[in-house]
Amino acid sequence: MISVNNKTCTGCRACEHTCPKKCISMKADTEGFLIPSVDIKECIKCGACDRVCPQLKKNNAPECSEAVAFHFNNTEINKYSTSGGAFAALATLILENKGIVIGAAFTDVNHVNHISISSSDELYRLQGSKYVQSNTLNTYVQAKHYLDDGRLVLYSGTACQIAGLKAFLDKDYNNLLCVDVICHGVSSPLLYEKYIEWLQEKKSCEVSLYHFRTKSDAGWGHYGKIVLDKKKEQLFSSNDPYIKAFMTGQNYRECCYECHYANRKRVSDLTLGDFWGIQSSYPELYHRDGVSAVLINSIKGKEWMEQLNTMACIKAVDIEKIIPYQENLQHPTDRPETRTDFYNGLKAQNNNEYMKKKLLPCVTIDDKLHALLPMKLKYAIKRLRKGF
């Protein structure tokens, strides 16, 4: 019988796929996060679920000490990436080598699931950060199948998803490259689904796309974008209640506040993040279309990075210049008091009532005023505050 509970479980699904009796299924808890549920009539108490669970072990990965600044030269592909397109460049190379790429994609406007692709035509689906927990579905099993077949596999996800994959595979594969993101936490898929439904009601139109992060003339990292009725585009920043709740850490999965991976011990070959602070640490490497900070955590990761030299601008940097801008490489996000009852009523209340009580108050008057300022002014204020 599995020991992990809804406070500690990350929802990776390694236990479900490992159970020899197939008696574990994933069910959404009251907050909408998936947790394992055991059919006790079938369970033979073999303990395989506990043995595979990464949350019941320590993170023993080595500490990362190497990093590069990364900007993918392919402007056409890079425009769909969140920062410097490190993921898209790697994926392009893997696909050129007839490999498989697995990562998080919108399967419709309000659902994010892990999918596998084998063609560059589908790459755009995996690009871009989705600030909601992605469901890994049966991608661990698919990855194993491709790996055993000798295909190259790039698996991308949060560190806890990579830890789950590695535990499930239980052996090293030369043909597997794992990439994770610097992650502050993930929010509930149910909350995201309900938020999109509420937006549609409020705006009386179809939300065709909701991009958590988009690039604009002002550069990267400032805005998200919503597309209404397949044509009308609206940018949003901290005045979007879902984004604001997410950025202030109010709606994360409980395990995120105790994350085993919010430090320099990286479980993947490469860790990707935004290169925040680059204008002060390496102004010569700044690029308006985005720069990724890539932590190189293994020899395999380093070798793959070297192969990208002709496709991208890659420069070795001092990791100590990255860490101060990345709280989640230092410690997990602090759990705010508001988290305790954040999800109360999500299932029971009607959408409007819930959003009014829990999500809308996340946006303050200051946020609304801030959103009205022209980007240049906002940026000047930010520079003044941060001293660069």
Ligand SMILES: Cc1cc2nc3c(=O)[nH]c(=O)nc-3n(C[C@H](O)[C@H](O)[C@H](O)COP(=O)(O)OP(=O)(O)OC[C@H]3O[C@@H](n4cnc5c(N)ncnc54)[C@H](O)[C@@H]3O)c2cc1C
């Ligand atoms: C939930 C979350 C929190 C993040 N927090 C930070 C942070 O605190 N600091 C920071 O510097 N960067 C953070 N990032 C990473 C950052 O947003 C960019 O992904 C990173 O800069 C890499 O950019 P890129 O242009 O190389 O690739 P991108 O185009 O962003 O692609 C990166 C990969 O992320 C994967 N991905 C996207 N959404 C999810 C998801 N929900 N679950 C699992 N995998 C996903 C995709 O499959 C893709 O392979 C976060 C990303 C996510 C998803």
